[in-house]
Amino acid sequence: MKKIIAAILSVAMVMSMGVVSFADFTAPRLTNEEWAEYYMSLRDENCLPTLNVGADETQVSLCWHADKAEAKAEVRLSKNADMSDSKLFKGETTPAESESQLVCRVTVTGLEENTEYYYQWFDGKDWSEICEYETKSFGDHKVLVAGDIQITEIYEDGDDSAQIREGLAWNNLLAEALEKNPDVSYFVTPGDNTSSGRTDAEWQTLLMPKVLRSLPMAMAIGNHDKKGMTYNYYTNMPNEYYGKHFRGLDRDFWFRYGDVLYLFFDSTSGDAPDHMAMAKEAVEKNPDAKWRIGVVHHGIYGAGDAIGDLETELLLTTIFAPIFETYDLDLVITGHTHSQGRSHFMEDRKVVETAEGGKTYTDPKGVLYLNASCATSTLVLDTDADHLAYSFNETTPAYSTLEFVGNKMILETRRSDNSELIDTITIERTTDERNENSIGNQLKRLLYKVVEFVGFIYTKIDTLVRMFG
Numbered sequence: 116m117k118k119i120i121a122a123i124l125s126v127a128m129v130m131s132m133g134v135v136s137f138a139d140f141t142a143p144r145l146t147n148e149e150w151a152e153y154y155m156s157l158r159d160e161n162c163l164p165t166l167n168v169g170a171d172e173t174q175v176s177l178c179w180h181a182d183k184a185e186a187k188a189e190v191r192l193s194k195n196a197d198m199s200d201s202k203l204f205k206g207e208t209t210p211a212e213s214e215s216q217l218v219c220r221v222t223v224t225g226l227e228e229n230t231e232y233y234y235q236w237f238d239g240k241d242w243s244e245i246c247e248y249e250t251k252s253f254g255d256h257k258v259l260v261a262g263d264i265q266i267t268e269i270y271e272d273g274d275d276s277a278q279i280r281e282g283l284a285w286n287n288l289l290a291e292a293l294e295k296n297p298d299v300s301y302f303v304t305p306g307d308n309t310s311s312g313r314t315d316a317e318w319q320t321l322l323m324p325k326v327l328r329s330l331p332m333a334m335a336i337g338n339h340d341k342k343g344m345t346y347n348y349y350t351n352m353p354n355e356y357y358g359k360h361f362r363g364l365d366r367d368f369w370f371r372y373g374d375v376l377y378l379f380f381d382s383t384s385g386d387a388p389d390h391m392a393m394a395k396e397a398v399e400k401n402p403d404a405k406w407r408i409g410v411v412h413h414g415i416y417g418a419g420d421a422i423g424d425l426e427t428e429l430l431l432t433t434i435f436a437p438i439f440e441t442y443d444l445d446l447v448i449t450g451h452t453h454s455q456g457r458s459h460f461m462e463d464r465k466v467v468e469t470a471e472g473g474k475t476y477t478d479p480k481g482v483l484y485l486n487a488s489c490a491t492s493t494l495v496l497d498t499d500a501d502h503l504a505y506s507f508n509e510t511t512p513a514y515s516t517l518e519f520v521g522n523k524m525i526l527e528t529r530r531s532d533n534s535e536l537i538d539t540i541t542i543e544r545t546t547d548e549r550n551e552n553s554i555g556n557q558l559k560r561l562l563y564k565v566v567e568f569v570g571f572i573y574t575k576i577d578t579l580v581r582m583f584g
């Protein structure tokens with residue numbers, strides 16, 4: 116009997132080795148009434164912090180508003196729930212959109228993997244409530260992706276019913292996705308975070324789900340964000356690249372997490388030289404990254420009504436596709452059309468290899484494009500295009516996960532109401548070789564100088580139109 120018990124115990128020990136358990140995210144699904152009550156308790160402020168990804172997996176950043184008189188850009192971090200033995204991180208304050216406040220930004224560094232942390236920020240009066248942030252593995256990891264959060268503004272007559280509805284949809288998408296995927300490390304979104312880009316209420320509602328204090332976000336700029344300037348005051352993205360032709364909000368940025376390099380482009384800017392230069396910088400600083408993921412707002416090979424729009428088509432296929440292709444990106448995440456879909460492998464404006472759901476592709480040629488639906492509502496667009504492997508034409512928003520395991524990247528897309536699987540595809544890389552320096556790609560980048568010039572002219576015209584239009 117003792118031998119049997121010993122055998123069972125040793126099997127159990129072996130099975131538990133290497134298994135990392137994750138504390139669940141605190142992301143409750145709320146009813147209309149529960150959300151409305153919670154929303155009303157916070158709607159008249161704009162001081163919820165944004166937790167953003169850092170330059171790499173050992174960092175996260177915070178950004179929040181505080182009263183000008185007492186604002187201090189300080190965060191303290193501890194491994195203990197009572198905040199004992201905490202470490203202080205200082206950042207900088209910058210002007211806010213209103214005279215009475217400052218924006219505080221702090222980057223926390225030196226994080227260790229698979230570690231539970233507690234943190235507080237100085238809210239202008241005192242240390243904030245204590246929030247939890249659990250790092251996961253810095254190697255194999257999973258990422259949550261959802262498109263166009265696009266919280267709407269409160270209308271001039273004070274009617275905020277749409278904002279309440281969208282805030283609840285956003286909260287409950289996170290609740291569903293994180294309940295089924297408690298092992299997610301961070302969140303990626305291709306922009307249109309807000310609807311008007313002009314009101315702090317949009318960011319306040321976006322930041323209301325409490326789980327966002329524990330889930331760092333990487334957020335692209337969308338055309339709706341670009342209608343105003345609030346993105347400037349509510350985010351703290353790493354390695355921001357303003358380029359030579361900065362016009363207020365325009366910026367690209369990149370970050371690294373484990374084996375994955377992310378390149379975020381502002382697709383509302385036609386500034387081709389800056390986009391190409393950012394890609395060059397990011398790739399050259401990360402020659403050992405196994406995966407390269409692009410994120411832009413507008414979908415080149417997406418689903419929905421952007422297909423066939425001449426300006427979008429020209430802008431995207433001419434300016435961005437050559438960057439994605441010559442820098443050999445594996446996947447580009449897009450949004451904008453509020454329509455869920457995924458492309459085949461694309462290159463030179465055509466399908467170079469079909470990408471069927473449920474299959475694994477080893478060292479595929481071409482770039483895969485995921486078009487994320489809107490996280491808070493979605494259109495029903497009957498999309499049919501040769502570049503699409505599928506489109507999901509239902510009113511329920513979807514979410515996706517990207518899982519990096521060994522030499523595989525597994526992309527799954529699920530319904531946000533019940534997590535039923537819509538699509539999955541796996542890419543396997545058997546080599547770390549990249550072909551950005553092939554003769555063909557160098558030649559393409561040389562020809563791209565023409566695009567850079569035309570893009571520069573386009574940007575100047577666009578600036579004039581914005582000034583006088």
Ligand SMILES: [Fe+2]
Pocket residue numbers: 307337338339412450451452
């Ligand atoms: Fe958009």
